[in-house]
Amino acid sequence: MASTGQIYFDKVTIIGTGLIGASVALALREKGLCRTIVGFGRKEENLKRAKERGIVDEYNLDAAAATGGADLVVLCTPVGMLKDVTVSIRAALKKGTLVTDVGSVKGALVAELEFVMPNGVDFVGSHPIAGSDKSGIGDSRGSLFAGARCIVTPTLRSSKAAVDKVIALWELSGGLVECMDPFRHDEIFALVSHLPHIVAYALVNAAERTDPGCVEYSGGGFRDTTRIAASSPELWRDICKMNRDNLLNVLDSFKGNLLKIEQCLKENDWAGIEKEFSKAQKLRMSIDK
């Protein structure tokens, strides 16, 4: 954890003004960290709303034009589009520009984005843990990152000055920053984020296939367990694609634990099942402490 430095950007470009992108803009503005914010997105209607609400000062439907002259570019598109959009703004990035992203996948993606950057432009990856099944500017707010963990993933290619600025950006937005190797990031998030999404999608599909209409009887348990199954299928398809190998590993581990419980059920081993449940309860209760 670095100490918070002072930063100020004359022009910030937000590439992708969804929930996270709009919240980054609002946080930067509320904390007085920039002069002008320009938004880029695919839907003009959404960009117009962002301007009307004061989330951005201007917008442009051309990514390169939106980026020209920016001191800070924050890439907030779904992860599957990050590389292409970065290639499309490459020529518009001026020397000294700082680029970061907010993607849920790091690892190889960080290496690819570093590779695309022109000389003199720094890229440092970020992942603020502040997403939800919601998307769109309707739920955006400057306080979204307050108290949220923000992973920053420097590499051997990152300049210390650029890393410090990205750390300061999130800390000044209220986030709790932790630096981490991008590949280690993907191992951890396969387990605590990507696997739970797959499990939630599979649970909902199991309910639907086995007994359509039964979900009408769901209480808080089913609702909470499957809340993230309302998340964007396109986004999560791309996250699965980009973290495939880690995901297959943790899926194996999950299946192993599930089969252990199934075995107890089949063998009427109630002491065994209680042992599994107790182990999980203990760990789960420790998270909320």
Next chain:
Amino acid sequence: MASTGQIYFDKVTIIGTGLIGASVALALREKGLCRTIVGFGRKEENLKRAKERGIVDEYNLDAAAATGGADLVVLCTPVGMLKDVTVSIRAALKKGTLVTDVGSVKGALVAELEFVMPNGVDFVGSHPIAGSDKSGIGDSRGSLFAGARCIVTPTLRSSKAAVDKVIALWELSGGLVECMDPFRHDEIFALVSHLPHIVAYALVNAAERTDPGCVEYSGGGFRDTTRIAASSPELWRDICKMNRDNLLNVLDSFKGNLLKIEQCLKENDWAGIEKEFSKAQKLRMSIDK
């Protein structure tokens, strides 16, 4: 859905003054549906707190003594103890007493409890969908059942008068009552409640076994998906035991859906994975409407 009738009980006995039992007592009192409430439980300390807070008027550490003379007995112990505690109060039940329960399992249990009842005593099973990972009187409140679905499970042996009273009890407590065959109840709740608990326990154990300490990075997704893994291992061991066959069935269905996603990952079938996710998203979003 029956229309709400008028009911009044001179003496109510709550067997098991945990979250649900204490909330039933508070609801009955707030709605003016009874004169005296007597509590039975295993821990005197807990019963004392219940009396101090006005949840019960009296308590007794002997279940039969607590039950003597009651017009209504509400069985609120963990499901694994329901049969034994009913046997222990059998001799104290007077003719005309109405007995119901709040257990998450019905099916064979309802038949067993009906069988234990003396002549002239009616048992009608209930399951208010108002539990959570919380337990204990600290979280109890009379409004716990307001807007909550309450399943009532009459059988061919149930008298219409007794069923109507149990329906009225929950409706006057704010619940949305639905009558259902006890075995059908267990099929549905295997899918929307018991399976999600097993999945949540297995997810937490997978995280712990694969990468201890990683849960510290969990965001809302992991926390929500595994919230119910903080539930009582003893209670859920007994629910698994009592709904074992339905649970093994729905576990098979869940594994099938999980393997379908795994197959897509292994074969890099990203259109296939998006199709699975979209199907789940559509159904999940329909629940909250």
